[in-house]
Amino acid sequence: MTLPSWKFTAKEIVKKPELFTSGHRACAGCGPAIALRQIMKATRGPTIVTNATGCMEVVSTIYPYTAWKVPWIHTAFENVAANASGIEAALKAMKRKEMYKGTIDVIAFAGDGGTFDIGIQALSGAAERGHDFLYVLYDNEAYMNTGIQRSGGTPHGASTTTSPAGKVIPGKTQFKKPIADIMVAHEIPYVATASIAYWQDVLMKARKGLEVEGPAFLHVFAPCPRGWRYDTSKTVEIARLAVETCVFPLWEAVNGNYSLSPQSKIAALKPDRKKPVIDYLKMQRRFRHLFNPSFEHERIVIQERIDKRWGKLLKKCDMA
Amino acid sequence: MSERKKGWKEIPVGGVCWKPATEYSTGDWRTFKPVHDSEKCTKCLLCPIICPDASINWNTATQDIEFNYNFCKGCGICANECPANAIEMVREGEA
Ligand code: SF4
């Protein structure tokens, strides 16, 4: 498969109409809202969007208002990928009957709850059946609109309402599920990770995902000021730090072949530019308890796990 | 025993959001307001792309950045990210 190489320029992007508009009711400084806005700017033509239950569904379609300028279908937490499969199958049938010409793209949006936990069986099924659609996971690392409950995407050590930090328990005791690797294991043509701090990379990967034939999976890192407990102005800064500390490295896997994206290559080529995870943790009050002397060990454990995953990734990218 | 239930073509359409969100103003959520300095601004066009609320527009006629205070929630991301320091957050009512 050869992917076309194009570049999105800021000039061109600001002129593109907003398909995810103002007037949505996400919190001030919402990371997922940035992700959706940017991805809708990467569309190449008529697009149908389906949205699992989650923050972005709740805030964008409070009756009778809708922030969507494209056909949009809400579905339950567990089945956004099944819904996308059905839309794609219907489009195929309609095309066969010559009911429309050209290409219509299908995008499924879901949060971490709707992907890591509740939606994974529908997603796995859709990937196995090979439907041609782009699945976007906007990851804010917990069930945020229901009040910050931990999910399979919540990182180790984060305090949430269902993994509260106390004197003994240091927040969530398990580690984040490597969901994008699980999707690579499905042998689908395109899997990538992106961070809202690098908009060009987000747009490029979203467009690649739309252009490949077959399922594409895009994991977008999207900080949440409310749930991660930091000042609303820091959303993009934290999204950048997550990449610079290798907490959330950027890569893509085309037909299963991993390669690091430029932003993460910096840390691979110049290891001294790789920032310590502590820089990332200390900006967020969900990790505040980790700075008690009694939890010092936890910070070491987190750094070790991040380094281990980073090492594994470098091997997969032939950069070790 | 039972009547034939209506098929999907006969039941009325429901659950359709019909009003654009752009008719719902979120600007009154704001505590701090971004104030733009056109002189300092290098027109890099970063802020219109990263604003979560699509509240910063590029005006092609005036070739300048414009803020839409009807929707800006005052998060401060634009001011935090602007490489030219051309945006300042000021408490509402004080500017
Ligand atoms: S303060 Fe936030 S919502 Fe307002 S214009 Fe800046 S980035 Fe957009």
Ligand code: SF4
């Ligand atoms: S980010 Fe700053 S310099 Fe760039 S366009 Fe916006 S105000 Fe101007």
